[in-house]
Amino acid sequence: MDLGISGRTALISGADSGIGWETARILLGEGVRVVLTDLDQKSLDAAAASLGALEGRLFAFAADVTKVESIAKMRDRVLDAVGDIDILVQSSGITGAQGYFHEIDDAGWTTTLEVDLMGPVRLVSAFLPSLRKGGWGRIVLMASEDGVQPYDDEIPYCSAKAGVLALMKGLSRTYAKEGLLVNCVSPAFIHTPMTDAMMEKRAKKIGSSVDEAIVSFLDEERPYMALKRRGEPQEVAAVVAFLCSEQASFVNGANYRVDSGAVASI
Structure with a gap:
């Protein structure tokens, strides 16, 4: 499918691995000029190098999304290097504070929400x-299944992702008349460094291998994931790329679930 976005310019956050990196790969293949951003410049440079030599079409500028001044500096570098962008994909995020509500302090909430x-x-x-x-x-x-189906041991993350869904909906109602369409993608349990860390922690806790931890997590914590496996980043990135495209010209204010059926409701 021709996505109709050759020559456009995209900024992708959380782009040094996982869903962000895979989205960059797809968009580059569609002729898009891509700017990668994440927290660490070295990891960004490595991620850019792994995408190949694309002179004039691939850039990488680090920024800390918890600091307004860091984002402003990165924005200025982007505008100097490529000019205005047409596409923004926000894929950066952390698991954040975990545990039951009474076990999470103010700092845990603040860090996750920031x-x-x-x-x-x-x-x-x-x-x-x-x-x-x-x-x-x-x-x-990037939202999450957790935004509409909260779990009792990661309420800060769930609350943040519910907020992202509300942010998306509000933005979509404001700017669509200008041709700026805003949507969300909500993955569930994707094979990324974030879930790798979660499963390593679980494996240590229950005294199992990581593979066994994944199986037990699916059985005990995500029973509605009918495919009984972690999703792959490219499976999410394909949906992200579609929403970035001309093919999605009538899609606005939508939340696309890429979750193997993880959300129990319709």
Whole structure:
């Protein structure tokens, strides 16, 4: 399928691995100019190198999404290097504080919300003037199954992702008339460094191998994931890329679940 976005410019956060990196790979293949951003410049440079030599079409600038001034500095570098962007994919995030509500302190809540909710808010705020200029644009925010089906041992993350869904819906109602379409993708238990760390922690806790920890997690914690496996980043990135495309020209304010059926409700 021709996504109709050759020549467009995209910024992808959380792009040094996982879903962000796979999204960059797909968009580059569609002729898009791509800017990668994440916390660490060295890991970004390695991620860019693994995508191949794409002179003039691939850039990498680090930023800390918890700091307004860091995002502003990165934005200025992007504008100097490539000009205005057409597409913003926000894929950065952390698991954050885990445990039951009474076990999580104020710092745990603050850290999680700073990255997983305020990070998207700050990125959109920094690049919205750029995105509004061309009469055509796409914003894709990464939510989660947890945003609509909260779990009792990760309430800060669930709350942040519910906030991302509300942010998306509000933005979609404001800017669609300008040609800027805003949507979310909600994955569940994808094979990324974040879930690798979760499963390593679980394996130590229950005294099992990581593979056994994954099986027990699916059986005990995610019983509605009918495919009984972790999703792969490229399976999510394919949906993200579609929402970035001209093919999604009538999709706005939507939440696309990529979750193997993890959400029990319709």
